[in-house]
Amino acid sequence: DVVMTQSPLSLSVTPGQPASISCKSSQSLLHSDGKTYLYWYLQKPGQSPQLLIYEVFSRFSGVPDRFSGSGSGTDFTLKISRVEAEDVGVYYCMQATHLPRTFGQGTKLEIK
Amino acid sequence: EVQVVESGGGLVKPGGSLGLSCAASGFTFSSYSMNWVRQAPGEGLEWVSSISSSSSYIYYADSVKGRFTISRDNAKNSLYLQMNSLRAEDTAVYYCARGTNGKFDYWGQGTLVTVSS
Numbered sequence: 001d002v003v004m005t006q007s008p009l010s011l012s013v014t015p016g017q018p019a020s021i022s023c024k025s026s027q028s029l030l031h032s033d034g035k036t037y038l039y040w041y042l043q044k045p046g047q048s049p050q051l052l053i054y055e056v057f058s059r060f061s062g063v064p065d066r067f068s069g070s071g072s073g074t075d076f077t078l079k080i081s082r083v084e085a086e087d088v089g090v091y092y093c094m095q096a097t098h099l100p101r102t103f104g105q106g107t108k109l110e111i112k
Numbered sequence: 113e114v115q116v117v118e119s120g121g122g123l124v125k126p127g128g129s130l131g132l133s134c135a136a137s138g139f140t141f142s143s144y145s146m147n148w149v150r151q152a153p154g155e156g157l158e159w160v161s162s163i164s165s166s167s168s169y170i171y172y173a174d175s176v177k178g179r180f181t182i183s184r185d186n187a188k189n190s191l192y193l194q195m196n197s198l199r200a201e202d203t204a205v206y207y208c209a210r211g212t213n214g215k216f217d218y219w220g221q222g223t224l225v226t227v228s229s
Contacts, residue, residue: 037214041157048207048219049149049157060217092157096214100173101147101159 002027002095006104014112019080021107023093028073030097037096040069040078043106044089052091053078085111114138114218116191116208121223128198132223134191134208142166142186145211148193150204151222158204161193162211176202198227 003026013019029036040053051060053069056076066081080087088111093104120132134146148160161182162171170182181194191208205224209216 039215041216043157048221049216050219051215051217054213054215054217060215090156094157094159094216099171101162103157103159106156 001100002029002098002102004093004095004102004104006091006093006107008107009105010108010110012110012112013080013083015085016082019083019087019109021078021091021093021109023071023076023078023104025074025076025095027098029076029095030073036072038069038071038076039094039096040067041092041094042087042089043092044086047089049092083109083111087111114210116210116218116220118206118208118220118223121206121225123226123228124198125229126199126227128227129194129196130198130225132193132195132206132208132225134193134220136189136191136208136210139210141184141189145169146182146184146191147209147211147216148182148191149207149209149216149219150202150225151207152201152204155204160206163191195225198225200227203227 005024007022038056041049043049057069068079090106090108115137117135124130145164147162163182179197183192205222207222208220210218
């Protein structure tokens with residue numbers, strides 16, 4: 001199975017400051033079709049997960065442009081340019097290039 | 113508006129069975145793959161199973177293979193998960209999620225399954 005390793009596991013950010021989360025996979029996520037099936041989800045407190053970023057860098061419908069994704073191969077990053085209070089929760093990366101689908105452990109974002 | 117709503121969770125004894133349902137609305141159900149993802153209390157997300165739009169392709173996590181069965185009824189816009197031989201470690205909130213080109217783009221609110229004697 002592809003192991004997804006996130007870091008840090010928690011971070012505390014002052015509103016208006018940037019935040020960055022790393023996700024590293026144990027195998028390349030580049031599919032034979034040329035796409036990289038790496039996603040980012042946010043699970044806000046008491047809610048179900050919601051899709052933020054798909055295929056490394058594409059923002060899902062309604063996701064603010066302060067969220068951005070980057071990376072390739074085995075190294076990926078989610079960046080929040082200016083953290084807002086509503087961004088609190090646990091962020092997960094997930095790969096769908098290989099079966100089984102696997103998630104990272106999650107990164108908990110708190111507001112200072 | 114795209115909606116998926118899970119039901120069927122509850123308390124079941126180890127070794128018992130339970131069936132979950134997911135009712136979909138707001139999109140052409142028969143055109144999308146569907147997925148189950150679970151989250152044990154205080155833990156992260158774990159993919160459980162996926163089924164293609166016409167049920168031609170079905171996949172399971174090793175942890176549930178041989179015990180869980182995913183199915184769908186496109187005429188009823190519904191997804192199902194039949195869970196047999198349940199274990200304590202199957203205790204989790206089970207989410208239904210629509211699949212679009214690999215991404216799980218819409219998730220339900222989840223249904224809690226508790227396996228305990």
